[in-house]
Amino acid sequence: MESVEQLHSQVTSVASATAARHSGHSLTLDQIMHRFGAMLALNNINITIEPGEFVSLLGPSGCGKTTLLRIISGFLNPSSGQICIDGQPVASLLPNQRGVGIVFQNYALFPHMSVWDNIAYGLRAKKVARGRISNKVGEMLELVQLGHLAKRYPSELSGGQQQRVAIARALAVEPKLLLLDEPFSALDKNLRLDMQIEIRRLLHEQGVTAILVTHDQEEAMSMSDRIAVMSQGTIHQFDTPTNIYDRPATRFVSTFVGTCNLLAVNFIGQDGDDYLLQAPGGGRLLISTDTDVPQDRPLSLAIRPENFRIKTQASTHCLPAIVEIAIPLGAVITYEIRIAPDTKVKVTQPRIAGTPALEPGTTVYLELASARACSLFAAQDA
Ligand SMILES: Nc1ncnc2c1ncn2[C@@H]1O[C@H](COP(=O)(O)OP(=O)(O)OP(=O)(O)O)[C@@H](O)[C@H]1O
Ligand SMILES: [Mg+2]
Structure with missing residues (x-):
């Protein structure tokens, strides 16, 4: 059992640590x-x-x-x-x-x-x-x-x-x-x-x-x-x-802090609380956001490279794309992937030892890792 002195010193040291934090x-x-x-x-x-x-x-x-x-x-x-x-x-x-x-x-x-x-x-x-x-x-x-x-x-x-x-x-x-x-x-x-x-x-x-x-x-x-x-x-x-x-x-903020792909997208419909967007190249993404979406104006969709998933099969909400470059960086691999003649995105995935990188020219389909793993802005905003 702890002595009164030990308890006292514990209490006072916690009290002084708390005091330091709030001083x-x-x-x-x-x-x-x-x-x-x-x-x-x-x-x-x-x-x-x-x-x-x-x-x-x-x-x-x-x-x-x-x-x-x-x-x-x-x-x-x-x-x-x-x-x-x-x-x-x-x-x-x-x-x-x-x-x-x-x-x-x-x-x-x-x-x-x-x-x-x-x-x-x-x-x-x-x-x-x-x-x-x-x-x-x-x-x-x-x-x-x-x-x-x-x-x-x-x-x-x-x-x-x-x-x-x-x-x-x-x-x-x-x-x-x-x-x-x-x-x-x-x-x-x-x-x-x-x-x-x-x-x-x-x-x-x-x-x-x-x-x-x-x-x-x-x-x-x-x-x-x-x-x-x-x-x-x-x-x-x-x-x-x-x-x-x-x-x-x-x-x-989306581009200054960390790396972000900014895609010029248009609102094309709503599915419950989610928004359906058309991206360059004709692909569609379904996203979830708490911010108001101005539906009649050009929009910018910000997606971080690690928030894409690379698939080999098309799905309802994906961006058809072609791999251009693979850059292995130790723990991760970054791809440059073209989704439209004038639009490329960066996609980062964990790199698994012994697994070969996707070859340039491979057709892939990009999905969002989660409907919330993106941010939407009015295109003309700062
Ligand atoms: N004494 C001054 N007279 C006129 N303009 C100034 C003066 N001091 C700073 N500025 C201007 O005010 C702006 C902000 O300068 P400031 O030094 O605060 O930038 P900063 O964010 O600290 O930049 P850095 O990262 O380069 O240090 C700049 O455009 C700078 O040229
Ligand atoms: Mg300064």
């Missing part, structure tokens, strides 16, 4: 708009990030990610709109009063300062007592596992080590929010993965609310509680990684 702060962006001269860089940004949440801003170059971080941190005032931390407007606060830590893409360490001094910098600036600075820097060095390099200068560190110093420096002042602007872009693939895992763990332990800017979709998918997918100054979708992938809200 973060919330951020609300309300109708944020920003213009650089005539150029609208951000247009009506509305999101609320929960305490302790890890959110990625994902979008192509120039879509406004860094601009949004600069606005949150207070280095740039938005043309209009409101920013609240824990429900309180922060417009009147200077950057150093907002409790927002930033890790820039290039880490921006002070080259003439040791690792220790870099981490202590923000605490000294806040005039924290010397003893507390020493404790805090020690704690941070332990957290990022760089205690043995405390006396080194940035030029004597690897990229990954410099990055950990930058993160330790940002976390040392116990920010309410941590903003990370493409912090992994200079790292090679393996180190990048190690750092992604480490930082996710670190922030989770500390219960810090964090926003990561990236244009790497795998990074966003693997690290985030939720992703805001941005294009041309607007947020197209703010949702969990799985929903973003499975239920893209717009055509842009």
Whole structure:
């Protein structure tokens, strides 16, 4: 039987873990708009990030990610709109009063300062007592596992080590929010993965609310509680990684996140709650969707390569097609398959060892893996 002391320590450790998870702060962006001269860089940004949440801003170059971080941190005032931390407007606060830590893409360490001094910098600036600075820097060095390099200068560190110093420096002042602007872009693939895992763990332990800017979709998918997918100054979708992938809200999201085939289709009828669509090449598909289907307009059907099934026999709802190229990729095989003179699709299937790939020129019939394994958009929408 467990002793009272053991039970107590279990309860308190659970309680403190829970406290860590909820010790973060919330951020609300309300109708944020920003213009650089005539150029609208951000247009009506509305999101609320929960305490302790890890959110990625994902979008192509120039879509406004860094601009949004600069606005949150207070280095740039938005043309209009409101920013609240824990429900309180922060417009009147200077950057150093907002409790927002930033890790820039290039880490921006002070080259003439040791690792220790870099981490202590923000605490000294806040005039924290010397003893507390020493404790805090020690704690941070332990957290990022760089205690043995405390006396080194940035030029004597690897990229990954410099990055950990930058993160330790940002976390040392116990920010309410941590903003990370493409912090992994200079790292090679393996180190990048190690750092992604480490930082996710670190922030989770500390219960810090964090926003990561990236244009790497795998990074966003693997690290985030939720992703805001941005294009041309607007947020197209703010949702969990799985929903973003499975239920893209717009055509842009369907093609920007993961690979997607976009087929020009027409509505030809309804079968109960399902919609019958005509695809290029004359094939028909029956799909199920929760979104409204505009029946009198050209439509775009988005289907991910893994959501097709390749059959050798025709069925009621399938796309007759001809295999053009087979590309074996280890665990999967990707085919390029022509369904009409001007329309090819990519189809990915699991690859079974010893099973030969389909030959170019083979006639096949493509079916949907499930009536819901697709998304439908009005063709003229973004
Ligand atoms: N100070 C500025 N003056 C004028 N235009 C600017 C300024 N800063 C950014 N822009 C413009 O605003 C748009 C958004 O820029 P931003 O830096 O936010 O993009 P980003 O999404 O961070 O891109 P990247 O992935 O390339 O870093 C771009 O078109 C950019 O040229
Ligand atoms: Mg940027």
